[in-house]
Amino acid sequence: MADMKPYKPSDIEAKWQQTWDETKLYRAVDDDSRQKYYYLVEFPYPSGDGLHVGHVRSYTALDIMARHKRMQGFNVLYPMGFDAFGLPTENYAIKHKIAPQLATSKNVANFERQLKALGLSFDWYRAVNTTDPEYYRWTQWIFLRLLEKGLAYQDEIAINWCPFEKTGLANEEVVNGRHERCGTVVEKKLLKQWMLKITAYADRLIEDLKTVDYSDRIASQQVNWVGRSEGAEIDFTVDGEKITVYTTRPDTLPGATFLVLAPEHKAVAKITTKEQQAKVEEYVTATQSETEVGRQEADRPKTGVWTGAYAKNPLTDEKMPVWIADYVLAGYGTGAIMAVPAHDDRDEAFAKEFDLPIKVVLEDDVVMMAGDFKGMNSSEAKVAITKKLEADGIGRKAVNYKLRDWIFSRQHYWGEPIPVVHCAKDGVVPVPDDQLPVTLPKVEFYEPTETGESPLAAIADWVNTTCPKCGGPAKRETDTMPNWAGSSWYFLRYIDPHNNKVFADPEKLKYWLQVDLYNGGMEHTTLHLLYSRFWYKFLYDEGLVPTSEPYAKRRSHGMILGPDGRKMSKSIGNVINPDSVVERYGADALRLYEMFMGPFEDQTAWSDERLNGVSRFLYRVWMLAQDLIANDRQSEVVAGDAGEFALSVDRQTHKTLKKVHHDIESMHFNTMVSALMEYINFLTSAKTRSELVKPENADLARRTVRSLVLMLAPSVPHMAEELWHQLGEAGSVHVAGWPKYDPELVKDDLVEIIVQVNGKLRANLVLPVDATNDELTEAAQADEHVAKYLAKGEVVKTIVVPRKLVNFVVK
RNA sequence: GCGGAUGUGGUGGAAUGGUAGACACGCUAGCCUUAGGAGCUAGUGGGGGAAACCCCGUGAAGGUUCAAGUCCUUUCAUCCGCACCA
Numbered sequence: 001m002a003d004m005k006p007y008k009p010s011d012i013e014a015k016w017q018q019t020w021d022e023t024k025l026y027r028a029v030d031d032d033s034r035q036k037y038y039y040l041v042e043f044p045y046p047s048g049d050g051l052h053v054g055h056v057r058s059y060t061a062l063d064i065m066a067r068h069k070r071m072q073g074f075n076v077l078y079p080m081g082f083d084a085f086g087l088p089t090e091n092y093a094i095k096h097k098i099a100p101q102l103a104t105s106k107n108v109a110n111f112e113r114q115l116k117a118l119g120l121s122f123d124w125y126r127a128v129n130t131t132d133p134e135y136y137r138w139t140q141w142i143f144l145r146l147l148e149k150g151l152a153y154q155d156e157i158a159i160n161w162c163p164f165e166k167t168g169l170a171n172e173e174v175v176n177g178r179h180e181r182c183g184t185v186v187e188k189k190l191l192k193q194w195m196l197k198i199t200a201y202a203d204r205l206i207e208d209l210k211t212v213d214y215s216d217r218i219a220s221q222q223v224n225w226v227g228r229s230e231g232a233e234i235d236f237t238v239d240g241e242k243i244t245v246y247t248t249r250p251d252t253l254p255g256a257t258f259l260v261l262a263p264e265h266k267a268v269a270k271i272t273t274k275e276q277q278a279k280v281e282e283y284v285t286a287t288q289s290e291t292e293v294g295r296q297e298a299d300r301p302k303t304g305v306w307t308g309a310y311a312k313n314p315l316t317d318e319k320m321p322v323w324i325a326d327y328v329l330a331g332y333g334t335g336a337i338m339a340v341p342a343h344d345d346r347d348e349a350f351a352k353e354f355d356l357p358i359k360v361v362l363e364d365d366v367v368m369m370a371g372d373f374k375g376m377n378s379s380e381a382k383v384a385i386t387k388k389l390e391a392d393g394i395g396r397k398a399v400n401y402k403l404r405d406w407i408f409s410r411q412h413y414w415g416e417p418i419p420v421v422h423c424a425k426d427g428v429v430p431v432p433d434d435q436l437p438v439t440l441p442k443v444e445f446y447e448p449t450e451t452g453e454s455p456l457a458a459i460a461d462w463v464n465t466t467c468p469k470c471g472g473p474a475k476r477e478t479d480t481m482p483n484w485a486g487s488s489w490y491f492l493r494y495i496d497p498h499n500n501k502v503f504a505d506p507e508k509l510k511y512w513l514q515v516d517l518y519n520g521g522m523e524h525t526t527l528h529l530l531y532s533r534f535w536y537k538f539l540y541d542e543g544l545v546p547t548s549e550p551y552a553k554r555r556s557h558g559m560i561l562g563p564d565g566r567k568m569s570k571s572i573g574n575v576i577n578p579d580s581v582v583e584r585y586g587a588d589a590l591r592l593y594e595m596f597m598g599p600f601e602d603q604t605a606w607s608d609e610r611l612n613g614v615s616r617f618l619y620r621v622w623m624l625a626q627d628l629i630a631n632d633r634q635s636e637v638v639a640g641d642a643g644e645f646a647l648s649v650d651r652q653t654h655k656t657l658k659k660v661h662h663d664i665e666s667m668h669f670n671t672m673v674s675a676l677m678e679y680i681n682f683l684t685s686a687k688t689r690s691e692l693v694k695p696e697n698a699d700l701a702r703r704t705v706r707s708l709v710l711m712l713a714p715s716v717p718h719m720a721e722e723l724w725h726q727l728g729e730a731g732s733v734h735v736a737g738w739p740k741y742d743p744e745l746v747k748d749d750l751v752e753i754i755v756q757v758n759g760k761l762r763a764n765l766v767l768p769v770d771a772t773n774d775e776l777t778e779a780a781q782a783d784e785h786v787a788k789y790l791a792k793g794e795v796v797k798t799i800v801v802p803r804k805l806v807n808f809v810v811k
Numbered sequence: 812g813c814g815g816a817u818g819u820g821g822u823g824g825a826a827u828g829g830u831a832g833a834c835a836c837g838c839u840a841g842c843c844u845u846a847g848g849a850g851c852u853a854g855u856g857g858g859g860g861a862a863a864c865c866c867c868g869u870g871a872a873g874g875u876u877c878a879a880g881u882c883c884u885u886u887c888a889u890c891c892g893c894a895c896c897a
Contacts, residue, residue: 220815221892229896247897260897300895327895337897345812346895402896522891584848596835598823602816603890610823610836612848617835619849671825674834681834686851754830759878761830785864799877805829809877 005726007622009586013718017116025732026070026121028077030496032511036075039066040491040551042520042528043081043128045483046107047088051114052568053576053594053606058519058557060591061600061669063120065517067714068664070121071738077512078121079494081128082108086483087165087181090414094446100414104131114578118587119717121734126497130486131414135493137437138503139485140419142535144430145542147420151197152408154428159407161189166452167411168193173527191452194418194479196406198534202226204548205403205533213553215601218525225526227402232386234338234395236311238271238322243311246333246400249343250389251381254315254369255361256338259322260304260350262330263287271322273308280305280324287326302327302350314394315373315385325350333400406531408482411454413446415480423467423474432468438476454478487528488535491515491550503544510546518551522559529554555667558603560594565605576606588716589615595669595715617677618719621712624684625723628705631693632727645691646700652682653707654745660711661741676712683708702727710739755780756807757789773800780806 020026039062044055059080066078084104093100108129115122128135146152160169164184173179174186198205206226209219231248236259245259261268263284272280283305304325311320320338327346328337341351341358351358360368367373367381376384389395409418417438419431431438441462446455456478457463467474489503495512496504520529536550561567562574569575581590593614598604656679663672682688683704692701706727713720713733724733748769753776755763763783767776777798780786790808797809 215816217815217891224814224893227893227896231897245897249897302895325895327897329896332896339897344897346897349895400896402893526892596823602824604823607823607836608848613835615848616850623850670823671834674825677834752830756829756878759829759876764830797877799829801829805878807829807877 005626007619007719009588009718010583012722013117013119013582013587016718016721017119020119020121020732020734021116021124023732024125025734026078026123027125028079028123029075030508030511031075034073034075036077036512037066037069038077038512038515038517039069040079040494040515040518042518042524043083043487043490044111045086045088046082046084046104046111048092048103048107049570050110051578053560053578053581054521054557056118056578056590057560057594057597057600058521059115059118059120060594061557061667062517062519063591064595064664064669064714065667067121067717067734068661068738070734071710071713071736073737077126077494078123079126079128079491080115080120080122080124081126081490081494082111082130083483083487083490084108084129084131085415085481085486087167087412087414090412090446093414099442100446101131104129117582118578118591121717126494128490128493128497130416130490133437133439134500136416136486138493139416139481139489140431140436140438141433141503142489142539143416143481143485144419144433144436146196146538147430149538149542151200151538153195153197154192155195156190156192157195157407158188158190159193160186161191161452163187166449168407168409168452189452191409193407194409194477196408196534198406198531199401199403201534201537202228202401202403204537205530208533208537208549212549212551215555217522218529218554218556221522221525222530225403225530227400229400231398231400232382232389232395233334233398234314234389236314236320236338236394238267238309238311241267241270243267243271243322243336244334245336245338246398247338249340249378249382250385250395251367251373251376251378252340252343252361253313253338253385254367254373255340255342255359256313256320257318257341257351257357257359258320258339259311260328260337260339260347261307261322261324262328262335263324263326264330265324265335267336268307268324271307271309276306276308280307283324302346302353304350304354306354314389314392321356323350323354331404332402406534408485409479410482411449411452411478412480413440413443413455415483416485417456418477418479418481420477421465421467421474422477423470423472425472426467426469426474429467429469429474435468454480456480484528484531488532489539491518491532492536492539492545506544506546513545513550514547514552515550517553517555519555519557522556525556556601558599558601560597561603561605563606563608568606581611585611585615586618586718588719589618592618592673592715596673598670600667600669614673617680618716620684621680621708622719622723624680624689625705625708625726627689627693628701629723629726631695631698632702632705634695634698646697649683649688649692649700649704651745651748652679653704654741657707657711657739657741658746661738664714672715676715679708707739709733710736751803753780753803754805755783755786756805757786757810759807762786762789769803773802776800776802776806780808 041058041062066076070076089100089103092103130136143152160174162169162179162184164182168191169179169186177186178184179186206223206228209222229248231246232250233244233246236243302325304323307322307324309322311322313320339347339350341347342360343362362368362378365378367376373381373384386395386397417440419436419438421429421431423429441459443459449455463476463478465474465476492504496508499505533550536545539545540548564574566572566574578590593611596614656675659675660672691697709720709723710733717734720733750766751769753765753767754761755765763786765779765783767779777800790810793810795808796811799807
C-alpha cells in the first residue's frame, strides 16, 4: 500500500502527550454524580538519578486500570506528586553548595519530564510537593493536632544515632545495627527527641487489617512488625524491691528457676549485694559500650553475672537467683524475665553456661507437677495460673508489642520545621495555627553540627523569636521532621490540593475516600504504610476523615532486577534507564513490556530480548491496523456480512474483550498482553488477514479494528490514540466507551470434548455445545481409537462433564 | 527460630480439580528483502517409532479422587521480612 504510514513512536508519542495536556483530558472532577475510583501510587523521591524502571512498572499498571475505568465512564482520580524532603538532596546541596530548594526543583522538573514521556494519565493539576510551604503548612498543622492530644511528646532517650549523617534514626531505619541508607554502624546517643505515640494505635493497626484487602505478604509483615503477644506480668519481690517480669508462658512458671534482668534495668543497683557489686558494675559498663551490631551477632555466647540477690518462685517456694544478662532487652516487656531453661532455648543456653538448675514442668504439652495444675494442658494452665496470680495480687494478664514509638526528630535542615517554640516561662508552646507555616530560613550552610543539633540552631534571627503565649523571648524548635512526615498524608491533599482554609474540604474527602487501590514497593510496608495508617486513624478519631482505614486495597509490584538477575545498582552498572528505552522503542513498548514481564507482584529480571519481542508485536499491530483502516476507507460498506467468517472473527474479538477486561480488573497484566498477542496472531494468520482486506468485508474490518484499538488503549495509549484518529474519530480514544463483550458471541456452537479412558487422554472430539450427556457418551464410544481401549475390559463407570469431557473407567 | 511467598521446558511464564507447557524469548531449518533490533513458513519437554501412535514428565515421598501442577499430609530447596521480642 502506497500510503501506508510506518510506525514511528517518536512521531506520535510527544504529539499526543501534548494534546492530552492541553485538553486537560485526565482531570478528575469533584462531583458525585458518577461513581469514583481513586488509584494511588507511591509518589517518588525526586533523586538526581531520575526515574527507575520500577517506578514505571507500578505507575503503568495503575495507569492501565485508571484508563480502563475512565473509558467505562467512571470519575477517576489518578494523581502524582513529589516526596522531596530528605537527606540525599541535603547532601547534594552541601556538596555542590546550592540551595536544596534549587536542587529539588531541578530534580522535580526532570521527573516530571520523564513521567510525562511515559504517557501516564496523571491529573497534573493536583500535583503536590511536600517541600512546598503551602503543603507542609498542613503537615505542621497535623503535628499540632497530635501534640494537642498528647500523641506527640518529648523524651530524653537513647536514640539510634548515625555518626556519619549526624542524625537520629527511627528503629525502622536501623537494619542489622546499621543505618539502612548509608550502612554506618549505628550508635546510641542520649538526646531529647520528639516522639509520636504510634503504640497507642498498635491494636487497631493489626485489627483493622481485617477490614481491608492487602496482599498476604503485606498484611503479615505489618502484623509481625507490630508484634503483639499475649501473656502475663508476674511480680517478684527481691529485698523489698518489686521486679515485674513479662512472659507469654505463665504455664511454665513452676519451671522458672532464676530471674534475669537487662543490665539497664532500674532495680539492678538496688538489689546487687556488696560482694557482687564490682562484677555487676563491670558487666554493665561492658554492655553499654557494645554497639548494636555487636549485640546482634548470631550465636553469640550467653554472658551475664549474678547480682547476689534471690527471688522466690510463688508456686514452688524455691529460691531463684537474680542475674543480669544482655540477652534480656531493656526495651521490651518489663526488661526482666523469669527464666525457664527447660522450655526456652535461650534460658537453657544461659543455664548451661552458668550451671543453673533446669526443671521440666511440661511433657507432651501437659503439666507434670505443681499440685493444683497437674494434668492440665498448656493453654488451660496459662489461664489457671494467671488467675491464681491475680487472686494473690502478684500477677495479671498483659499484652506486649514489638512496635516502639516513632522517633520524629531529625537534626537536619531539609525537612519540615517542628512548629513549636521553647519559652523560658511557658515551656513548649505550639505555634498558633494562623502563623503556619513555619518556613525554613534561607541559609548558607546546611552541614549538621558536631553537637547533634540541627544546622537551624546556628541561625540566630530565625531561632530567636517571641513566645506566642506570653510575648517574652523564646527559641524555636530546631529539629525538623523525618522524611516520612509529608508522605503520611499526601493522598489526602490530592483530593483538594489548592485549599488554603483546611487541609482538604470534608465533602471532597467524603466523596473520594477510601483510596480504592494503593500500589507501592514492599520496602515501604513497615515504614510509610504503617505511619500513614497511623496518621490517618488519628485524623479519623478527630473526625477529620470519613473512614477508619485509608486504603481499601494494597498491592506491591515485584522488583525489577537487572539483566544479570541482580538488584539494579549504579556500582554494578546494571541499571536500565527508562529514557533510553523510550528513545529506542517508544513509551508504549516500554509500558507493554513491563506488563508482560511476569505476574505483577513477582520480581523478575529485565530482558532486552523480550522488550524487543513486545516491540515487534506492536509493529505487527500497527501494520494490521493500517490494512484494516485502508480497507474501511477504500470500500463501500456492504451491509450484512454476517457470514461464517465474520462470526468467527467477531467471536474472537469478544472473547479477547472479555479476557482483557477481566485481566485488567484482577491485575493479571501479563496474561492480558498474552491475550492481545493471541488475538493479533489470529487476525494476522494468512487466511484471516486475506479475508479481512477484501472489500466485501469492509464493515467487519472496521468494527474489528475499532475494537482492537479500544482494547489496546489502556495499555498503549499513544498508538491507540493515533490509530483512533486515523479511523476518522475526532475525540480521544481514552474517553471513548469501553467496548463491552457480547455474552452471546463469547459462547461457542461447537466445543472440544476430551475423551479419557481411566483418566488418560485418548481422543479429542468437536461436538455441539448443547449435546446431552448421552450424546457425548455415544460419540466418545464411537471413536475408533477410544473403542480400542474400551474393548480391553469392562466399562464400570462413565463420568461426563458437559462441554468438557467424557471419562470411561475400564476394568 | 518466627512469619510470608515461591518451586512447571534452555529462559520469562500459562493452566475455574478436567488436553500440562498458552503467550513470549532463545534456538533450528527454509523463504524473502534496499542486510534489519525487519518480515514470512515450519519445528522446538524427555524417551521410543518410518509413521500412526505409545510411554514418561510440574522439587521429593505418600494420600484423596473417575481425574491432581492444582486439594490433604510429610519433606527438601530458594527468595523476602523480622529476629536473644521471653
